[in-house]
Amino acid sequence: MYTKDGENYFIVDAHIALWDARPENQRNIHGKQFIDCFYDYHRNLSPESEVWPYEDYLYQGGQRLMKDLFEDGYVDHAIFQPAHLGAFYHNGFGQTEEAFALTRANPDKLTYNHCWDPRYEQAGLDQLRRDAERFGLKGCKLYTAEWHGDSRGYKLDDYWSRKYLETAQELGIRNIHVHKGPTIRPLDRDAFDVADVDKVATDFTELNFVVEHCGLPRLEDFCWIATQEPNVHAGLAVAIPFMHTRPRYFAQIIGELLYWLDEDRIQFSSDYALWTPRWLIETFVDFQIPEDMTEYAPLTTAQKKKILGLNAAAMYDIPVPAELQLPREEPQAVAVA
Amino acid sequence: MVTEEQARRALDTVIDPELDEPITDLGFVRSLEISGAGLTVHLRLPTSFCSPNFAYLMASDARDALSALPGADEVAVFLDDHHDSDLINRGLAADAGYRGTFGDEAEESLDELRAIFRRKAHTAAMERVLTAMLRAGLPEEKLHDVVLGDLPPGSSTAALLRRREALGLSTEPSSPVLVDDEGNQYPREEVPLRLRMARSVRISIEGNAHFCRGLLRTRYPESGADQSPVKEKVS
Numbered sequence: 258m259y260t261k262d263g264e265n266y267f268i269v270d271a272h273i274a275l276w277d278a279r280p281e282n283q284r285n286i287h288g289k290q291f292i293d294c295f296y297d298y299h300r301n302l303s304p305e306s307e308v309w310p311y312e313d314y315l316y317q318g319g320q321r322l323m324k325d326l327f328e329d330g331y332v333d334h335a336i337f338q339p340a341h342l343g344a345f346y347h348n349g350f351g352q353t354e355e356a357f358a359l360t361r362a363n364p365d366k367l368t369y370n371h372c373w374d375p376r377y378e379q380a381g382l383d384q385l386r387r388d389a390e391r392f393g394l395k396g397c398k399l400y401t402a403e404w405h406g407d408s409r410g411y412k413l414d415d416y417w418s419r420k421y422l423e424t425a426q427e428l429g430i431r432n433i434h435v436h437k438g439p440t441i442r443p444l445d446r447d448a449f450d451v452a453d454v455d456k457v458a459t460d461f462t463e464l465n466f467v468v469e470h471c472g473l474p475r476l477e478d479f480c481w482i483a484t485q486e487p488n489v490h491a492g493l494a495v496a497i498p499f500m501h502t503r504p505r506y507f508a509q510i511i512g513e514l515l516y517w518l519d520e521d522r523i524q525f526s527s528d529y530a531l532w533t534p535r536w537l538i539e540t541f542v543d544f545q546i547p548e549d550m551t552e553y554a555p556l557t558t559a560q561k562k563k564i565l566g567l568n569a570a571a572m573y574d575i576p577v578p579a580e581l582q583l584p585r586e587e588p589q590a591v592a593v594a
Numbered sequence: 595m596v597t598e599e600q601a602r603r604a605l606d607t608v609i610d611p612e613l614d615e616p617i618t619d620l621g622f623v624r625s626l627e628i629s630g631a632g633l634t635v636h637l638r639l640p641t642s643f644c645s646p647n648f649a650y651l652m653a654s655d656a657r658d659a660l661s662a663l664p665g666a667d668e669v670a671v672f673l674d675d676h677h678d679s680d681l682i683n684r685g686l687a688a689d690a691g692y693r694g695t696f697g698d699e700a701e702e703s704l705d706e707l708r709a710i711f712r713r714k715a716h717t718a719a720m721e722r723v724l725t726a727m728l729r730a731g732l733p734e735e736k737l738h739d740v741v742l743g744d745l746p747p748g749s750s751t752a753a754l755l756r757r758r759e760a761l762g763l764s765t766e767p768s769s770p771v772l773v774d775d776e777g778n779q780y781p782r783e784e785v786p787l788r789l790r791m792a793r794s795v796r797i798s799i800e801g802n803a804h805f806c807r808g809l810l811r812t813r814y815p816e817s818g819a820d821q822s823p824v825k826e827k828v829s
Contacts, residue, residue, distance in 0.1 A: 290642035290677055297641065301805075301812040409699070447645075474612070474802035477794035503804050509797045516790065551729070552793075 258581065259331035259565075261542045266562055267581035269569035270335040270534050272434065272469060272494045272526030275322055275356040277348065279315045287404075288345035299531055302498040307536050317530050319359045327366060330527075330534035333566065334575050336368045338398035338434050338469070344405065357392060368573060370396040370434065375417035376405045382417075382424055389428040395573055396432030397425065398469075402448035410448020414456040422461050432572055434467045434492065437479070451478045458486035465572055467524060470495045471514060480517035490572075491518055493564070494526035500540045508546045512553030520560040524569045538565065559583055596666045601626055601633060604659040608652055611711035612645070613803040614718065617652055620803075621810050621820035624674060631667035633660050638674050638817070640809035646678040650695060651704055653686055713775045716757040718796035720771060723750045724789060737789060738782045743767030 259266045278292035296314050317325070326332040337360065339351025351372070360369040371388050373381055388394065402410040411418060413435065425433065437449045451472045458466050471491040472479025483489040491514050499507040514523050525541070527534035542561060546553045562583055570577050605626075608617045617623055617637065624638040637653055650673075657671040673682050685695025693700045723745055724737060732740070742765065745751040755765050763769075763777040770779045772788060780788045803824070811818045 287642075287677055294641045294643055297809050297812045301808045474798050474805075476798040476801070477791060480794050481791070499801075499804075502808065503801075506797075506801050506804055509793075510801065513794050513797060517794070549729075552725070 258333055259538050259542065261539075264542075264558055264562075265581055266331075266538070266542065267566040267570065267577050268330075268332045268334075268534070268538060269525065269566040269573075269575060270326060270330075270332045270527050270529065271467070271524040271569040272338045272492055273322070273326065273335045273529040274337065274339060274350075275317065275319065275352045275359070276350050276530065277316045277352050278346070278350065282346050282348050284345055284347050288342075291342065291345050291350070295531055298495070302502050303532060304501055304536060307533060314530065319355060322359070322529070323363070323366075325533045325535075326527075326529060331538050332366075332534050334366055334368065334570070334573075335529070336370055336396065336569070336573065338370050338396075339372050340398065340400045340403070340436070341372050341374065342400070342403060344403070368395065368575075370394065370398050370432075372398045372400065373421055374403060374405060375411055375415060375421045376408060378417050382420060385421060385424055386428065389425075389430055394428070394430045396434060397430055398434045398436065400436045401453075402436070402438070412448075413453040418453075419457070419460075422457055422464065426461060426463050431463065432465045432467065434469055436469045437472050437475070438470050438495070449475075451475055451482060454479075454489060455482040455486060458482070458489050462488055464488060465490060467492045467572075469526070471510070471523075473510070476510065476513060480513060483518045483522065489518075490522040490524060490568075492524050492526050494528035495531070497525065497527075497537055497541065498532050500537070500544055504544070505547060505550070507544070508550055508553065511556070512546060512550065515553075515556075515560070520563050521568055521571075523564045524572075525565045541565065595630065596628060596633060596660075596663050598626060598628060600663055601628065601635075601660060601666075604663055605635070605656055607659050608655045610648065610652060610806075611708060612648055612799070613806055614711070614715040614799055615803060617656065618820075619822040620807060621814075621817040622652065623656075623820065624814075624817075631665060632670070633663075633666050633668070634670045634672070635660065636672050636674050638810070638814055639676060640806045640813060642675060642677045644676065644806075646676070646682060647692070647696070647700070647704070647707060649673055649676055649678070650682050650685065650692060651707065653682060654692070654704075657686060712757070712760050714795050714799060716754075716761050716763070716775070717792045718799050719750070719754040719757045720773070721789065721792035721796045723754050724772060725793065726750060734786060737772055738770075738779070738785045740771045741767060742769050742771060745771065 259268055283289050292315060296311060299314060300308055326335050337356045339353065342350035357369050360367040369392050371392050371394055373385050435454060437451050451468060454466055454468060465488050467490040468479055469492040473496055496510050527537050546555050567577065567583065602618060605623055606616050606618050610617055610620055622637050622639060624636040627634040635656055639649060653671050653673050657669050660666055660669045671686055673679050682695060692704045728734060758765050772785060773779055807821055
């Protein structure tokens with residue numbers, strides 16, 4: 258919980274990782290390039306005081322994660338969204354066993370989402386059934402640009418992708434987090450294009466599709482889809498740290514998301530360990546649309562409460578103490594901060 | 595013999611399609627070496643995973659722009675520190691073309707790729723001038739009637755005219771400003787929605803440019819000196 262100016266905020270960090278990018282786990286040069294790219298994101302968008310040494314960034318471990326999120330970071334509940342990246346790392350990038358053990362030790366604080374790759378076809382589908390039971394999955398994270406043999410990615414509307422989504426629906430895995438990031442690979446087969454979300458969101462109305470990074474840099478395509486598909490949500494991973502370096506740019510992003518989606522379909526994510534949640538939460542609670550940006554309404558305290566935690570809590574059935582919930586009639590007043 | 599100044603001016607014409615800015619302003623030109631009739635250029639990008647098709651496009655455009663200079667007989671362009679550096683550099687050296695370089699992964703030609711981003715660049719430029727007019731007091735219901743001749747002179751208007759020309763749209767003063775990719779006006783009732791869509795396109799492009807410029811400086815601290823300041827825009 259975070260408290261500021263007499264307002265209490267229930268915090269759900271909807272996208273975190275426990276990764277291992279140390280040299281001994283790097284399978285090849287791409288493993289190094291990948292974590293170096295993350296580290297550049299971290300250095301570029303973090304306040305000076307929040308920048309970690311490179312060595313710390315390669316691997317955090319469970320103890321540090323618990324401290325950064327729950328002791329220092331105000332987080333009430335966090336959700337693992339692992340990327341496997343088996344082509345880059347011997348033992349995968351996201352550390353399944355370690356993260357799951359941590360979740361079992363702290364079930365009130367952590368939720369473990371797993372990942373799948375439809376290119377494993379039937380064998381992967383059988384594995385998904387076992388994983389759903391073992392992990393008690395409510396959600397999964399899909400990294401559609403994952404390398405697999407000669408393939409540089411897949412689409413959600415591929416034949417096998419649809420089979421996996423059907424199975425997820427049947428197993429009660431309702432929340433599908435899809436990583437959509439910067440443009441990669443020849444654009445005509447761009448694995449981060451968001452058009453495939455549109456197709457499956459229409460066909461799988463029982464599932465929630467959370468587009469991580471809110472489709473940036475294809476915000477317009479994402480917003481257009483989300484306007485038409487009520488089960489499409491925006492994850493703020495990678496977008497929210499712009500509050501610090503480019504506050505006017507972040508104001509436009511959040512302004513557009515609130516216009517095209519609504520305040521119930523936007524989720525806070527630190528993307529730990531890309532960034533630590535503490536400064537993001539503090540900054541977001543203090544954040545306001547600049548007055549000269551008259552095309553956007555000011556952010557309300559109620560909107561901030563929903564984005565910081567209540568939206569993801571509702572999606573994952575995470576209990577919220579009564580005093581941290583919003584009153585049924587939401588105040589329309591401008592943020593107190 | 596080509597001078598460094600001539601070579602730099604030639605590279606100014608090479609645009610990052612996704613960011614809609616010259617590679618020289620972005621700091622993507624790492625080095626330029628001239629020896630006799632030979633020109634060697636190294637390009638650098640913000641991450642190892644920057645889109646390889648854009649990388650290829652900029653590198654091949656750079657080679658074309660330099661090769662067109664009188665006296666430039668041997669032009670070599672290299673892309674450094676990219677996950678596809680070897681593939682792209684081999685393709686450039688062999689003049690293999692986009693499809694020859696990427697093989698089966700390149701289903702469409704680079705022309706279509708360029709066209710997509712020309713359309714986006716036009717949409718963003720259109721939004722910039724119109725939002726500036728709204729902020730200056732133009733009522734929204736008048737947006738539909740704004741023609742090119744109504745636009746205040748300045749860099750935003752000049753940028754819009756260049757984008758229209760690149761798309762083959764009319765630049766006559768009587769032409770309406772808020773148009774689709776083919777130059778057609780939208781129905782009056784769609785104007786607020788269409789401006790809104792245009793705004794999200796503009797925010798996407800500008801946001802990506804912020805990110806890429808910052809990442810380049812993080813990756814190559816010396817590159818900051820090569821980047822031009824971000825041009826004055828509405829936001």
